[in-house]
Amino acid sequence: MISQYLGFDSDFIIIGLLAVVLILMILVIVNMVQMKKLKKAYKVFMSGKNGKNLEETLIKRLNQVDNLLEANSLNEKNIRLLFKNMKLAYQKMGLVKYDALHEMGGKLSFSLAMLDGRNNGYIINAMHTREGCYTYIKEIVDGNSIIVLSEEEQEALKMAMEAEVPAK
Numbered sequence: 001m002i003s004q005y006l007g008f009d010s011d012f013i014i015i016g017l018l019a020v021v022l023i024l025m026i027l028v029i030v031n032m033v034q035m036k037k038l039k040k041a042y043k044v045f046m047s048g049k050n051g052k053n054l055e056e057t058l059i060k061r062l063n064q065v066d067n068l069l070e071a072n073s074l075n076e077k078n079i080r081l082l083f084k085n086m087k088l089a090y091q092k093m094g095l096v097k098y099d100a101l102h103e104m105g106g107k108l109s110f111s112l113a114m115l116d117g118r119n120n121g122y123i124i125n126a127m128h129t130r131e132g133c134y135t136y137i138k139e140i141v142d143g144n145s146i147i148v149l150s151e152e153e154q155e156a157l158k159m160a161m162e163a164e165v166p167a168k
């Protein structure tokens with residue numbers, strides 16, 4: 001009767017309902033297969049373990065995570081301290097070898113510039129002559145010296161200042 005009022009044939013309604021039932025049956029079968037896989041994975045996970053063993057394993061793993069977090073925090077603190085101390089260490093160097101007395105040969109004299117990350121440090125100048133070896137040191141502050149630098153010392157200072165500083 002309802003089909004007469006709506007203008008539908010009852011055969012179409014029955015076919016439609018059968019299609020819906022078929023789709024639902026397929027979904028039930030897929031769901032059953034997935035549930036079986038899940039039960040199998042759960043059995044594998046729980047095999048040889050009772051509730052007490054599983055709890056002990058979880059507590060052990062959580063303690064390991066806590067230890068790792070603590071160690072990571074300590075490592076970060078140590079790295080910050082190393083970078084802070086590294087700024088004070090000599091990180092840049094420039095070396096120029098030369099002949100103090102042109103007739104001697106062998107380039108036995110040298111100027112060595114050693115600077116930290118802020119271009120503070122020293123220039124060591126060793127001059128080798130026939131009478132002996134004379135060593136001088138000049139302080140460098142912010143890349144400058146209050147004492148006049150020789151040509152070789154200026155070259156060593158320039159080399160050191162152009163050296164790359166390790167990244168932070």
